[in-house]
Amino acid sequence: MDHRFQVNLRGVIDLLSHHLYSSPGVFVRELLQNATDASRARRNLEPAHQGEVRVELIEKQDGGPPTLLFQDDGVGLTEEELHRFLATIGESSKREALEAHRGDFIGQFGIGLLSCFMVCDELLVVTRSVKAEGRETWEWRGRQDGTYSVRPSEHPLARPGTQVFLIARPDAAEYFTHERVRQLALHYGSLLPFPLQLTAHGRTEHLNPTPPPWRRAYESAAERRQALLAHGREVFGMDFVDCVPLRAEAGQVEGVAYVLPFSPHFQSRQTHRVYLKDMLLTERAENLLPQWAFFVRCVVNAQGLRPTASREAFYEDATLASARDALGQCLRQYLVDLATHEPRTLQRLIALHGLSVKALALDDDDFYRLVIHWLPFETTLGMMTLEHYRQGSPTVRYVTTLDTFRQVSRVAAAQGLCIINAAYTHDAALLEKLPRVLPNARVEVFSAAQLPQGLEELTAEEHEGVARLRRIAEEALESFGCEVSLKKFLPAEVPTLYGDVEEGAFQRDLERAREESDSLYASLLEGTQDKAPPQERPQLCFNLRNPVIRRLARVRDTAQLRLSVEMLYVQALLLGHRPLNAREMALLNRGLLGLIESRLGDDEDTGSLH
Ligand SMILES: Nc1ncnc2c1ncn2[C@@H]1O[C@H](COP(=O)(O)OP(=O)(O)OP(=O)(O)O)[C@@H](O)[C@H]1O
Numbered sequence: 001m002d003h004r005f006q007v008n009l010r011g012v013i014d015l016l017s018h019h020l021y022s023s024p025g026v027f028v029r030e031l032l033q034n035a036t037d038a039s040r041a042r043r044n045l046e047p048a049h050q051g052e053v054r055v056e057l058i059e060k061q062d063g064g065p066p067t068l069l070f071q072d073d074g075v076g077l078t079e080e081e082l083h084r085f086l087a088t089i090g091e092s093s094k095r096e097a098l099e100a101h102r103g104d105f106i107g108q109f110g111i112g113l114l115s116c117f118m119v120c121d122e123l124l125v126v127t128r129s130v131k132a133e134g135r136e137t138w139e140w141r142g143r144q145d146g147t148y149s150v151r152p153s154e155h156p157l158a159r160p161g162t163q164v165f166l167i168a169r170p171d172a173a174e175y176f177t178h179e180r181v182r183q184l185a186l187h188y189g190s191l192l193p194f195p196l197q198l199t200a201h202g203r204t205e206h207l208n209p210t211p212p213p214w215r216r217a218y219e220s221a222a223e224r225r226q227a228l229l230a231h232g233r234e235v236f237g238m239d240f241v242d243c244v245p246l247r248a249e250a251g252q253v254e255g256v257a258y259v260l261p262f263s264p265h266f267q268s269r270q271t272h273r274v275y276l277k278d279m280l281l282t283e284r285a286e287n288l289l290p291q292w293a294f295f296v297r298c299v300v301n302a303q304g305l306r307p308t309a310s311r312e313a314f315y316e317d318a319t320l321a322s323a324r325d326a327l328g329q330c331l332r333q334y335l336v337d338l339a340t341h342e343p344r345t346l347q348r349l350i351a352l353h354g355l356s357v358k359a360l361a362l363d364d365d366d367f368y369r370l371v372i373h374w375l376p377f378e379t380t381l382g383m384m385t386l387e388h389y390r391q392g393s394p395t396v397r398y399v400t401t402l403d404t405f406r407q408v409s410r411v412a413a414a415q416g417l418c419i420i421n422a423a424y425t426h427d428a429a430l431l432e433k434l435p436r437v438l439p440n441a442r443v444e445v446f447s448a449a450q451l452p453q454g455l456e457e458l459t460a461e462e463h464e465g466v467a468r469l470r471r472i473a474e475e476a477l478e479s480f481g482c483e484v485s486l487k488k489f490l491p492a493e494v495p496t497l498y499g500d501v502e503e504g505a506f507q508r509d510l511e512r513a514r515e516e517s518d519s520l521y522a523s524l525l526e527g528t529q530d531k532a533p534p535q536e537r538p539q540l541c542f543n544l545r546n547p548v549i550r551r552l553a554r555v556r557d558t559a560q561l562r563l564s565v566e567m568l569y570v571q572a573l574l575l576g577h578r579p580l581n582a583r584e585m586a587l588l589n590r591g592l593l594g595l596i597e598s599r600l601g602d603d604e605d606t607g608s609l610h
Pocket residue numbers: 030034035038072074075076077085086091092093094106107108109110111112113114162
């Protein structure tokens with residue numbers, strides 16, 4: 001024999017309140033939404049129907065708990081519908097209407113009404129259907145324990161519509177004050193297309209007298225911009241740099257994007273205030289814009305996107321994906337218009353939001369062509385735009401790691417050589433793309449090994465003077481696989497320059513890993529090493545303009561000279577942020593101890609340690 005599942009209503013309410021809804025205050029959203037859905041349903045039957053929603057706070061004189069009344073003049077419910085839709089969890093009249101008018105309604109899951117039980121133990125619904133004959137009015141009383149009753153009302157309603165009464169539960173009294181109800185009703189319902197009235201303490205207030213700011217008419221573009229920016233300040237509590245109108249056919253989205261006045265972290269995702277069919281869905285929507293567009297926050301209303309059951313995000317589907325693309329296009333067009341008509345404003349925007357602009361340029365060739373010249377890069381000669389760079393040097397040279405940049409920057413700068421530090425997010429990929437988009441452009445990855453070639457050669461006489469230094473340095477560094485050269489370069493304070501191609505750095509890492517690993521792993525690394533032999537050997541270039549190097553060339557003591565060379569080698573590695581292998585560490589230790597020893601000399605106390 002088959003049995004039916006029993007549903008424990010308390011358990012379901014607990015589930016909703018703790019896991020689906022962000023706060024008990026969402027009952028206001030659910031009731032406003034039901035009221036507007038009912039008005040929309042009536043308008044489908046009677047196109048001239050205006051519709052209105054009234055909320056009233058009824059405070060008892062005898063000190064009893066306050067009551068909230070939500071009242072609409074929508075389609076109402078028949079007795080049969082009360083049993084079917086109000087008393088069956090998961091049943092929704094709006095799902096049936098899916099085919100014809102699905103798009104008109106916000107609700108669809110048939111659970112919204114349950115949210116009321118977060119703030120009251122009993123719900124009273126008094127309703128008269130447009131389909132009812134005469135003034136037939138029904139009362140439905142639903143309780144948190146899962147029981148309900150239906151009976152004809154002794155106070156028939158004068159016109160079709162629905163009244164929902166909630167009597168405050170003591171622990172939820174905070175939701176039954178004038179201030180709180182007003183704040184929640186404004187929060188969720190200020191854009192509703194039906195008049196929303198709030199009555200409390202004998203006074204009635206119209207909460208939504210004006211349409212959303214992007215739908216209002218303005219005298220001029222400047223006035224419109226001011227009004228939109230003022231709205232952004234009100235919603236997000238900050239002064240934005242600019243505002244961009246948004247519109248997408250897919251999902252029927254419209255609204256405004258606000259340009260942030262600060263640079264957000266490039267991985268941050270901005271949260272947006274999102275309305276669905278004019279009702280606030282969430283203030284924390286994340287999935288509305290393409291990833292690169294993290295320089296704006298938006299306020300939008302969507303008529304045709306699907307909410308999730310919590311109604312606090314959009315359901316990820318093809319319509320949302322198309323809407324996201326279209327909104328991305330609006331922002332792109334904004335940047336293109338700035339590039340064409342207001343380049344200075346674009347430059348200011350790039351200074352603030354360069355990362356967003358760079359990310360878009362990477363994805364979009366036309367946009368790339370338009371903005372690449374204005375994008376700023378760090379170079380050995382300071383920050384400059386690519387246009388500025390290319391005026392000075394037709395070939396764009398860049399390094400891809402910060403270590404290489406540190407290694408070459410002082411020497412290259414002293415020689416007037418401009419090299420871009422493309423270690424930052426997107427920079428290397430953007431430069432790599434340059435010749436593909438602008439066929440006459442030349443780009444080149446610069447390696448530190450190239451630097452000594454551009455340095456000044458020694459005279460024949462100088463060559464002779466440094467022959468001994470060269471020989472001893474070659475002997476000392478041979479076993480480290482490092483070549484030696486002697487040149488003259490600026491700045492004179494830099495004694496040496498360590499240069500290796502990128503594979504050289506890789507090779508060094510391999511060697512170090514091999515030393516530190518067990519034999520099995522070492523044989524694997526051996527294989528890797530065979531496959532990637534270095535193109536060029538690293539090189540230590542001594543600077544003969546440096547006073548210490550000049551003195552070194554005159555040192556007679558071979559051991560002292562060798563120790564100095566070894567120390568300069570280790571120093572160059574450390575400055576280039578190259579990890580030292582075990583032998584190099586030993587060199588460093590030996591050198592340091594030797595140095596301490598030589599400085600101590602004979603100046604020793606012959607006391608207690610002997
Ligand atoms: N004010 C109202 N006027 C007319 N019918 C109503 C009203 N409030 C609720 N109903 C009926 O009760 C049903 C259940 O409402 P409920 O809020 O639980 O779910 P829903 O709005 O259908 O979907 P969702 O869970 O997505 O909100 C509705 O589908 C509708 O038929």
